[in-house]
Amino acid sequence: MKGRVLIVAGSDSGGGAGIQADIKAVTAMDAFAATAITALTAQNTLGVQAVEAVTPAFVARQIEVVLTDIGADALKTGMLHSAEVIRTVATAFRAHAAGVPLVIDPVMVAKGGHRLLLAEAEAALRDTLLPMAAVLTPNLPEAEVLAGFAVRDEVDMMRAGERLVALGARAVLVKGGHLEGDRVIDLLFHDGKVDRFEDARIASRSTHGTGCTLASAIAAGLAQKLGLHDAVARARSYVRKAIETAPGYGQGHGPLNHAVTVRPDW
Numbered sequence: 510m511k512g513r514v515l516i517v518a519g520s521d522s523g524g525g526a527g528i529q530a531d532i533k534a535v536t537a538m539d540a541f542a543a544t545a546i547t548a549l550t551a552q553n554t555l556g557v558q559a560v561e562a563v564t565p566a567f568v569a570r571q572i573e574v575v576l577t578d579i580g581a582d583a584l585k586t587g588m589l590h591s592a593e594v595i596r597t598v599a600t601a602f603r604a605h606a607a608g609v610p611l612v613i614d615p616v617m618v619a620k621g622g623h624r625l626l627l628a629e630a631e632a633a634l635r636d637t638l639l640p641m642a643a644v645l646t647p648n649l650p651e652a653e654v655l656a657g658f659a660v661r662d663e664v665d666m667m668r669a670g671e672r673l674v675a676l677g678a679r680a681v682l683v684k685g686g687h688l689e690g691d692r693v694i695d696l697l698f699h700d701g702k703v704d705r706f707e708d709a710r711i712a713s714r715s716t717h718g719t720g721c722t723l724a725s726a727i728a729a730g731l732a733q734k735l736g737l738h739d740a741v742a743r744a745r746s747y748v749r750k751a752i753e754t755a756p757g758y759g760q761g762h763g764p765l766n767h768a769v770t771v772r773p774d775w
Contacts, residue, residue: 512732518587519548525764526718531725533767538729545571554759565597576605582732592633610643614724640677649687670698715755715763
């Protein structure tokens, strides 16, 4: 099917999340991944040990040279780290990718607890980038920060999704994996309606990079002209298979098996 996806995110030296997961997920969806790297991290399954930021000017240069030559059918952002990088990315997208659907994974904190978005950058993400989103994919802690209130159950998820749409996102996928219980519920707000996805929880410690992987798989679907519901459904199926067949590497939160495939045409 192909389709071009430009991913703007940080690098994960452990290969389970970030740019590495993004490239693997987009490739598994039979699409083409290009990248602009915002930061380098030294991390493994036990957590993030160090971060080296890329200058905003060089982030912008990466975006410009890719979009003016290869182009993109969808965009995806992950770790953006600082307010200056967020503003730079937004400006570059407006200049070189107006009208291209943008999937925003509002990466704030790594699974091990390391902060990946500076506190002062949260307002820039909410006010500058969020209104550009074709779809925003927050987990519950991220939804709480962006919506401004605690999200503890499905009722709160409904309120958060409505709030984030009101802030300007065209669609929002509120991911309920942080809720307790043996079922996982995700809510997709789009076109004035809410689609509810529910599955049995998979007991696994191999969940590092699930958010990056899901958002990139969605972006691949949009690049391939799938409708949003189908792009989300296919991406969720892919992530579940990748967790179920994970290789079990590392001593902490291990990586997924990004090499699994799902039916590309869905």
